[in-house]
C-alpha cells in the first residue's frame with residue numbers, strides 16, 4: 001500500500017508539481033470538490049503500475065475485487081456490483097442545457113442551476129471516510145489533435161482501475177491538460193448505491209458531468225458514454241466533427257489494401273464481435289483480415305483531402321461477456337485471458353470466470369450475485385455482465401488505432417435488431433438519404449440499459465441514449481458535412497437479426513458478416529452492381545459471395561428481398577417520428593422521407 005497515500009496533508013488539492021502552472025483551473029476545481037465532498041484523502045492518479053497494484057491490493061482486501069484463477073487468467077479479477085446497479089439508467093440521465101429545446105425530446109432535461117443544486121446536495125459530504133481520486137485522462141491517442149482530455153474525480157477505486165484500462169490515464173494526459181488548459185470535468189461518487197439517489201447529469205455548455213449513486217461502467221466511467229458521446233457530441237457540433245456510437249474496423253483484402261468502416265449499432269447488438277471479426281476459412285486462406293480500431297466509439301473529422309478521418313477515443317474494451325465464445329468472437333476471448341476485470345459474471349469451481357454462451361464445457365458453481373448457481377433462479381452471469389481489457393491485448397488490434405491522424409473512413413454502416421421487414425443490407429443513394437437511414441434506425445432494446453428488453457424503439461444512429469443535444473440539430477449537423485470538396489463515405493444499413501417465420505435467425509452472422517462488408521467495399525470501389533429500390537440499393541443476385549453459406553428459400557427471400565407494403569408502413573412511422581421534433585427537424589430530411597414514401601406508393 002505504499003503508492004496510495006491516505007494522508008490528506010501529504011496529498012494537497014493541487015496537481016503534483018503544478019505550483020504556478022497552467023493547472024490553476026484544475027487545482028481550483030479539485031479544491032472546490034474536496035470542500036464539497038469532504039474526503040479523508042486526495043490521491044492524484046499517475047497511471048503507474050505501482051499505483052494500480054496498490055489499488056488492486058486494497059480492493060482485494062476489502063472484497064471489491066476477487067482474484068480469479070491465476071493459472072488460467074493471470075492478473076484478472078471479478079467485481080460483483082450491487083444487484084440494483086448493473087446497467088445504464090437512461091431514465092435517470094439528464095442533459096442540462098440553458099434552453100430545454102437544445103436538449104431536445106430525445107433527452108431528459110433539467111435547468112443547469114437546478115441540476116447543479118440537486119447534484120451538489122447529493123455530493124455534500126459524500127466522500128467522508130473515503131479517498132477522493134483525481135484521474136486525468138485523454139480520450140484518443142495522446143498526441144492526436146482529434147483527442148480531448150478530461151479529469152474524473154471519483155471515490156471508487158474500481159472506477160480508477162477501469163479508467164486506467166479504458167483511457168490513456170495519468171501523467172501524460174495531465175501534461176497535455178497543462179498545455180491546453182481545457183478539459184472536461186467529471187465528478188463521480190458511488191454515494192450509497194441507492195437507486196433512489198442516483199442521477200447522471202451532463203452540463204455540455206460547461207463541459208461538465210456529475211454522476212452520483214452508481215458504480216456501473218456507463219454511469220461511472222465518465223470518459224466513456226458521458227464524455228466521449230454526450231459531452232463530445234455537443235462539442236463536436238460546434239467544432240465541426242462527429243462523436244458517434246460506432247465501432248471502427250479495417251478490412252484488408254488479399255491485395256493488401258485496407259478500407260476502414262465505421263458502424264453504429266445499439267448497445268449489445270454485436271459491435272465488439274463485428275470489430276474483431278475473423279473471416280470465414282476460405283477468405284482467410286485468400287488473405288482477408290479484419291483489423292480492430294475500436295469497438296464502441298468513433299470520433300470523426302474531415303481531413304484536408306475531404307475524407308472523414310476517425311479515431312477511437314478509448315484505449316480498452318468494456319464488452320458484454322454473455323455470448324462471447326471461441327466461436328462467436330475468438331479475438332475477444334483471447335484478449336481476456338489475462339489482465340482483465342470481469343464484472344457480474346459467474347465463477348467455476350476452479351475460480352474461472354464463466355458466462356452463458358462461453359461454451360467451454362465448464363459449469364458455473366457461483367452466480368453473479370455470489371450465490372450458489374441454480375439454473376432455476378436465473379443465469380450465472382448477468383445478461384449485461386462485462387469484461388474490461390486493454391485494446392492492446394486484442395490479437396486483431398490495429399497499429400493504426402494509435403495513429404494521431406486517424407484512419408480514413410470508406411463506409412459508414414447503420415444497423416439494429418430488426419426481426420422483420422429489413423433486409424440483410426442496402427446502400428443509401430447519397431449522403432442525405434444515408435442520414436435519413438441513420439435517423440430512422442430502429443432496434444429492439446437490450447439488457448445494456450435498465451427497462452424492458454426486446455421492445456422496438458427508434459434509436460437514430462444508435463445515439464438515442466447518448467446524443468448530448470436535440471436530435472433535430474444533430475441531423476442538421478450530419479447533413480452539413482455534404483459540402484463542395486467533401487469525399488464522404490458511402491452509407492449502408494445492415495440487419496444481422498432478421499428472423500424466419502419460426503422465430504430463428506436467418507443469417508449466420510459473426511464471421512460470415514465479412515461477405516457483406518466485402519460487397520460494401522466493392523460498391524465503394526465501383527466494382528459491384530445493385531438493384532435500385534425506393535429504400536436504396538440492394539445487392540444484385542449473387543453479388544454477395546455466398547459460397548459455403550446454406551440459406552433456405554425463405555432466408556434468401558427475406559434477406560435480399562424488398563417488401564413494398566411493409567416499407568410503406570415503416571415510412572409512415574418514420575414520418576411520424578421526424579414530426580415529433582417539430583420545426584427544428586431539417587426540411588431536407590423531411591423531404592427525403594416524403595420522396596421515398598411517395599416512391600413506395602408507385
Ligand code: OXD
Pocket residue numbers: 088217218266267268296318448449
Ligand atoms: C456500452 C453500451 O456499454 O452501449 O457500450 O451500453
Ligand code: MN
Pocket residue numbers: 245266267268296
Ligand atoms: Mn456502447
